[in-house]
Amino acid sequence: MPKPKSKKSEIVEQGETNSQLAFVSSNEENMLAGNSGHDENESANLAIILKELRDFRKDNDRIEEAEERIKEAETRIQTSEDAVAELIKLQMQLQAKVVDLESRSRRDNVRIYGVKEGSEDSAPSMNVFVERLLRENLSVPTTVELRVERAHRAVKRGFQLSGKAVNLDHDYAPDVLKKRKEYAEIKAVLKEKKIRFQTPFPAKLRVHYEGGPVLYGTAEEATSDMIKRGYAVAAVNTPNPTSLLEQIQHLSWRTVKKTGSRADRPKVPSYQEKLQVFKRQEKD
Template sequence: MAEWETVLQELRGFRQENNAHLGEIKEEIRKMNTRLDEAEDRIEKAEERILTTEDAVTEIIKLQIKLEDKLMDLESRTRRENIRIYGVPEAAERDSASMGDFVEKLLREGLALSQDELDIHIERAHRSLGPPPPSDAPPRSIVVKFLSFKTKELLLRKAWQKRGFTWNGKQVNLDHDYPPLILKKRREYADVRKILKEQQIPFQTLFPARLRVKYGDETKIYNTVVEATEDMSSRGYAVRVVKSPETALEHLKQLTWSRVRGGPGSGPANKRRDPAAGYKEKLRAFKRSSPTHKEN
């Protein structure tokens, strides 16, 4: 009996010791759950701030695009009375009193305009900004601003009808004074226009940067070089297909994620089970049944 008493005392001590350890474990689990709740709350708030910031940045990008379009339209309107003259050698105007006098003389001679036929009112004229190019490079264009839009349109029409003119052995051409961005977009069609010329397909570059092509009885208008190259490639022309570059707005949409928690009270922290339930179930699996003793 004494041995049994000793065993029972040891078991009671072991049980008390286990209860103390389990209490410590429960306290640690409670603290960990508290820290997890705080971390989840902070992560949720950070997600909300990020999503709100992304929404604001998206609206700012959309507004920037609208403002850029308006700015482009405004700059184009300020250049409505302007033309650019290409092909005039550098320093060809040095013997004239001013660039305006030189341009007027050049246009009258090149387009065969008499003094009575058209009164050219040039407000100002100058070479395009930048240092003089090397001798083997194309000369800088001449920017001319007229007082009248009608005068500018009439001169351009005459120049286009004559397909430019020759002056001192040099081919001279006239064109609109496009803003740099529009000029860049129009130059993107260079390869397309080259192929169309080789195939003898009529085309026309429309304002601001569109291309009208006539395929037999069909007339097609392309708004971008991407549309032009994709359609021409599908028609069997040997043209390099241009891919549309990814915009900042498209890149932002790819990086945006969805909210994980639907809001306060709906997150996983509020659905967590009793912290003691987990380890109780595990300990129950290892619980041994008490030994049964038969009396002799």
């Protein structure tokens, strides 16, 4: 039979048990306190991450909105530039028609330069003076009805009246006359060099060089070529609707044709999918 425990040994065993219980209770409190601190840190970290995600989503929404607005602005600008280009083309066509109609209406007119002011005072009327002036100085027979013929040139290019040169020319439309005046310096240089030239209608210049005739459509084109040939002429730069149209066409957006269907294009991952890489993996 086991010996009965003494009262003293019972007291010792009870003390050991109480100390063990106190140690376990202390460990549990420490573990709970540690878990509580860990949970607080996790919550704080999660709150920071959520705040960053919200900010990121707001930024992403703003960027998408800005992209949409830029796309709409580009569409409006492109439409406006296309409309301006079409209007310039239409304006050029209408201007050419107006100049042609005005030039045709002036075919029966003639301009006389160099007549001294007051020379017509002795005539009963300006009409009588002009008719007498042309008949006497151009040797026009009385049997011929006085008029300007586009098929012939005048017998004389001009004449002297009271010691002053008188020149004759067509009654050009203001637009045509302005363009023809741009050749003034070029003509002076060609006359000085004794190079033959012609000025076809409406405002062109044909120069007969030694190597053959060259036809220029504008004074700018003529001066540019003559400078290359070594002639001392000032370059002419005249703004015209064509150059403005070219500038608009160069600055305009160009639509790029997309090949393939939407299904064939590579899918761009969203920001949620990109963030999956940083997602914490739960431990088993």
